[in-house]
Amino acid sequence: MSARLRWRKFVSGFMLTMTGVCALISVSVLFFILGYLVYHGGTSISWNFFTKLPAPVGETGGGMANAIVGSGKLLLLATLFGVPIGFFGAIYLAEFSGGTTAFIVRYAADLLNGVPSIVIGIFAYALAVLPFKHFSTLAGGFALGLMMIPITLRSTEEFLRSVPKALREAAMALGASKWKTITSVIVPAAYRGILTAILLAFARVAGETAPLLFTAFGNRFWSNGWNQPTASLPAMIYTYAIAPYDDWHRQAWAAGLVLLGLILIINIVARAILSRGIAVPRA
Amino acid sequence: MATTTTTVPSAGPVAGSRSFLSRLRDGDEIARMITFLFAASVVLVTVLLVLELWQGSVLARHKFGFNFFRTSVWDPIFDQFGALPFIYGTLVTAGVSLVIAVPLGIGAAIFLAELAPARVSDALEFFIDLLAAVPSVIYGLLGVFIVVPLMRDYLQPALKKTLGFLPLFQGPAYGVGFLTAGIVLAIMVIPYIISVSREVLLSVPRDQREAALSLGSTRWEATWKVVVPFARGGIMGSIFLALARALGETMAVTMVIGNNPIVSASLFSPGYSIAAVIANELTEATSNLHYQSLIELGLVLFILTFVLNGLARLLIVATSQRGAGMGNA
Numbered sequence: 001m002s003a004r005l006r007w008r009k010f011v012s013g014f015m016l017t018m019t020g021v022c023a024l025i026s027v028s029v030l031f032f033i034l035g036y037l038v039y040h041g042g043t044s045i046s047w048n049f050f051t052k053l054p055a056p057v058g059e060t061g062g063g064m065a066n067a068i069v070g071s072g073k074l075l076l077l078a079t080l081f082g083v084p085i086g087f088f089g090a091i092y093l094a095e096f097s098g099g100t101t102a103f104i105v106r107y108a109a110d111l112l113n114g115v116p117s118i119v120i121g122i123f124a125y126a127l128a129v130l131p132f133k134h135f136s137t138l139a140g141g142f143a144l145g146l147m148m149i150p151i152t153l154r155s156t157e158e159f160l161r162s163v164p165k166a167l168r169e170a171a172m173a174l175g176a177s178k179w180k181t182i183t184s185v186i187v188p189a190a191y192r193g194i195l196t197a198i199l200l201a202f203a204r205v206a207g208e209t210a211p212l213l214f215t216a217f218g219n220r221f222w223s224n225g226w227n228q229p230t231a232s233l234p235a236m237i238y239t240y241a242i243a244p245y246d247d248w249h250r251q252a253w254a255a256g257l258v259l260l261g262l263i264l265i266i267n268i269v270a271r272a273i274l275s276r277g278i279a280v281p282r283a
Numbered sequence: 284m285a286t287t288t289t290t291v292p293s294a295g296p297v298a299g300s301r302s303f304l305s306r307l308r309d310g311d312e313i314a315r316m317i318t319f320l321f322a323a324s325v326v327l328v329t330v331l332l333v334l335e336l337w338q339g340s341v342l343a344r345h346k347f348g349f350n351f352f353r354t355s356v357w358d359p360i361f362d363q364f365g366a367l368p369f370i371y372g373t374l375v376t377a378g379v380s381l382v383i384a385v386p387l388g389i390g391a392a393i394f395l396a397e398l399a400p401a402r403v404s405d406a407l408e409f410f411i412d413l414l415a416a417v418p419s420v421i422y423g424l425l426g427v428f429i430v431v432p433l434m435r436d437y438l439q440p441a442l443k444k445t446l447g448f449l450p451l452f453q454g455p456a457y458g459v460g461f462l463t464a465g466i467v468l469a470i471m472v473i474p475y476i477i478s479v480s481r482e483v484l485l486s487v488p489r490d491q492r493e494a495a496l497s498l499g500s501t502r503w504e505a506t507w508k509v510v511v512p513f514a515r516g517g518i519m520g521s522i523f524l525a526l527a528r529a530l531g532e533t534m535a536v537t538m539v540i541g542n543n544p545i546v547s548a549s550l551f552s553p554g555y556s557i558a559a560v561i562a563n564e565l566t567e568a569t570s571n572l573h574y575q576s577l578i579e580l581g582l583v584l585f586i587l588t589f590v591l592n593g594l595a596r597l598l599i600v601a602t603s604q605r606g607a608g609m610g611n612a
């Protein structure tokens with residue numbers, strides 16, 4: 001083997017090893033994050049965290065019950081607002097529209113998907129907070145719902161399209177109307193994919209903080225109804241992490257662990273649903 | 284698409300209104316209209332968003348014009364608003380993050396696409412996807428309590444000792460600042476670079492690799508001189524996506540950048556970013572002009588990410604199609 005060839009082989013082996021190192025570093029970040037959260041969050045989490053209100057400033061103890069309920073309410077609103085628009089919009093795109101209209105809708109959705117969450121926050125603030133002159137749970141749900149629309153829309157459309165043509169034709173050959181075909185054949189065939197899309201959209205907005213700062217704002221007490229500001233887990237993590245109290249830092253870790261655990265579990269469940277096989281193989 | 288061939292034939296050659304009615308009876312036309320309303324609302328919301336940013340910033344745009352981007356006085360009391368420090372901070376932190384994330388991300392993508400067996404690659408991609416799902420406030424939390432102390436006590440003193448002659452690495456080590464924000468951003472955008480680059484690399488036709496190998500190139504040469512150049516466009520696309528994401532990132536940056544509106548050559552210096560100033564000041568804007576200046580910053584952010592995302596999508600689609608086209612040939 002000539003020296004040159006040996007050198008080339010050495011370079012090849014070295015660089016390929018380096019790519020492996022890069023992959024290892026990137027993936028290990030996830031375990032690093034998880035490890036730290038479990039370590040710090042696990043020691044701070046307690047029953048009180050789930051059942052008590054935040055303690056007054058200066059006192060230790062207390063929990064984040066209001067933030068957990070607040071996050072639940074915000075996500076419920078977001079789902080009620082974002083999923084129908086995304087889902088029915090996707091049916092229109094996949095089944096009814098052609099050409100220009102579809103292009104415009106897709107373009108708008110992609111644009112909306114790329115908008116930084118802080119800009120979504122500005123929009124929701126201008127539209128749902130300023131006119132009413134107070135922060136509210138509704139405005140927060142609106143902001144999060146906006147972010148769910150494009151994710152739900154685009155993935156649902158993709159899964160609807162992946163339903164084989166033969167199924168549609170079979171239904172129509174039996175005399176079913178188009179709408180009947182959609183509701184009784186196409187959507188059931190694609191439901192795993194659609195469910196995955198919705199779950200992933202849900203998980204994505206569950207951790208969003210920036211749009212909530214201007215809309216749901218925050219609250220150290222129980223929120224008095226949908227029209228009032230509410231606490232939420234991500235916003236609480238932010239407030240508590242940058243505050244100067246050690247006890248708040250502990251609670252921020254606990255909240256981080258709960259939030260990340262929730263999001264990762266939803267992600268894993270969503271992928272598991274999908275990988276158990278789309279009911280229909282891609283044609 | 285098979286959407287145009289669905290008219291019920293029993294309506295026959297009768298006038299158009301009749302066939303419209305018969306379709307209406309089946310509910311198709313109603314369904315079409317209702318789903319259209321939902322689809323149209325997506326467009327409506329997007330248009331409203333752009334309008335709001337444009338009209339909401341009209342005062343600030345007229346008052347300051349181009350000086351908005353050139354001056355660095357941000358003074359709500361005297362109603363003077365110059366955005367240079369925020370734009371500078373946003374660009375610098377995003378730049379730092381790319382310097383770190385691009386080599387790491389592309390290296391990892393090459394490993395996943397070219398070297399790792401399919402099963403290992405899929406498993407690692409699963410973890411990368413999970414990493415992409417971690418919310419930014421969690422990165423901020425880890426940034427505040429882990430990265431900032433590490434930077435202050437170890438990395439920044441070490442950098443100062445070794446590279447301190449560069450203006451980039453001078454000044455006191457606060458922990459918070461451009462460099463810290465850039466590092467946290469890098470960790471956040473790496474999953475995006477990896478996922479997209481891996482997809483693009485996987486779409487490179489097999490015979491490209493085989494041709495290079497059969498000509499006697501080593502595995503690395505085949506990868507670096509043939510496969511990667513073939514996928515260059517798509518990889519650029521993944522970098523643009525990552526950049527768009529880094530520019531618009533709010534929470535993690537706000538928590539570790541130091542929130543101090545200055546333009547400084549030192550990466551150790553605390554700074555500020557567009558997203559961070561919006562997050563901190565929007566609800567407390569003291570005057571209409573202050574509020575509108577913040578919206579104009581939002582507009583800037585919107586335009587930047589809009590252009591980058593568009594470019595990225597074009598590049599990625601073009602590269603994947605090129606791969607698919609040649610694969611079939």
